Amino acid sequence: MGICFGKPAKLANASSTQLVGTGTEPVKTKADPNSGIKNGSLQPFNLDSTISTNLKSFSFNDLKNATKNFQPDSLLGEGGFGYVFKGWIDENTLAATKPGHGKVVAVKKLKTESFQGHKEWLAEVNYLGQLHHENLVKLIGYCSESDQRLLVYDFMPRGSLENHLFKKGVQVMTWVTRIKIAVDVARGLCFLHNLDANVIYRDLKASNILLDSDFTAKLSDFGLARDGPSGDKTHVSTRVVGTQGYAAPEYIATGRLTSKSDVYSFGVILLELLSGKRAMGDENMGGNDETLVDWAIPFLTDSRITRIMDTRLGGQYSKKSAQAAAAVALSCLDPDPKQRPVMKKVLEDLEEALIPIDSPKSIARAKRQNAVSGQSAYSQKGVKLGLEPK
Structure with missing residues (x-):
């Protein structure tokens, strides 16, 4: 479920169809994902002290006031487990303020009947309460009061990458902007994968990539993130979750999750940036059942790369730079996860592509x-x- 949209938007579409079993396995976090659930109801609970000290604890009444009582005209978006509203807080004290005054924030409000959403909510608090990077959305605070669960984030005025690529009436992004977004996403994933306790993002898709006023891309929605394998383990075994068209084939087939699963999803994102087509079900690919990967792969290895390029770009890109980006995408989409590059190598290749030849x-x-x-x-x-x- 994407967050912090600049304009009202529904998140459900052909590119965000969830795979079976979404969010049903235990979330690996410091706090028990079932804490706060008693007799079928959500209850107050205590977060890990190292997390809570990094985040602002809001009262439910504060966030009601900050969002105009969650009125429809404050609604920014809706996901499977809740709604996102525009709100305002004091920039220095972080106290809730009257609408229109202070710092703009995005407030995600969990549906009270969504117990599974509670697990994702808790995972989000635990990960974003500890992880800080310029290419991750900043979590400011939370509310856990009675059966209410809310999260407060930095507001991302440009909304989601999904809107900028696929929504009608939105100005077409330039080639340079698209590649810079790809670099930002790669930096965020590289940061996660190179932590001492590496984190697998697991739900990389266009709706979960948010853009600030300068089109800096940030990863959002860590509800499905998982700690990666440790010790001599090669993978994490989970029930399959994620989004059709983005999930790696070996993960779908076996439930074995590695950082290379994120690498595959990044390859799909890169294809979306190149082609302007959705990961799955795009009417311009000849059928609702064909994935973007299946459609694009034949054109990635030769001079026919222009066949997949977004026609809205009007040819305003270097063919050789497009071929370089396509080569990165192709390596990320290798059917054998062992043959895919690590995100550090992906990032290096994309950063090189940003350097003009005469610089x-x-x-x-x-x-x-x-x-x-x-x-x-x-x-x-x-x-x-x-x-x-x-």
Whole structure:
């Protein structure tokens, strides 16, 4: 369930169809995911002290006042487990303020009848209460009062990547913006995967990538995130959850979850950025049952890359940079997870693609490579071309 949309939006669509079993396995967090549930009802509970000290505890009445009592005109979006409302808090004290005054925030309100949503709510508090990175949405605070469960986030004025790619009437994003968004997402995943206790995001999709005013991309919605394998373990065994079209095939088939599952999902996101088509069920791919991966793979390995490019870009991109991005996507989508690159390598390749060929940094790198290989700086294979049309 995406959050913090700039404009009202329904999250349910062909690209966000949940796989069976969504959220039904135990969530691996410091607090018991079933804590707060008694006799079939949600009850108050205590969060881990190391988490609660990082977050603001709001009263339910405070958040009612901050969101105009959750009126429809404050509604930003709706997900499977709750609603997201626009609210206001004091920028310094974080106290709730009257609507229209102070810092704008997004308030996610869990449906009181959603016990399964409570587990996702708790996972979100535990992960985002401890993890901080410029490419993760910032969780400001929470409310746990009686049967009410709410979360308060930084407001993301540009809304979701899903809206910018697929919603009619939204201005088309440039090629440079799309690749920068891909780099931001890769940085967020790289951060998660390289923690001492690595975290697998598990629900990467366009609706869970939110954009700030500068189109900086941030991962949101950590309700399905899981701690990765530890010790000599190679994977985490779970019941399959996620979104059709984005989930890695080996994870769907076996329930064995690794960081390479996120890498596959990132490849799908990259294809969406290249093509402007949904991960699944896009009417322009010839059928509702065909995935974007199945449709695009034949065009990723040769000069036909232009066949999959978003026609709304009007050709305003370098063909060689598009081929470089397509090569990254293809490596991420390898059917064998062992052959997929780690996110650190993916990030390096995409960051190189952002460097124009005539920039001082690119020229310096080419000269260093030339000194070693004796090749012409501009013919050096490792130098990536810029993003602008040539």
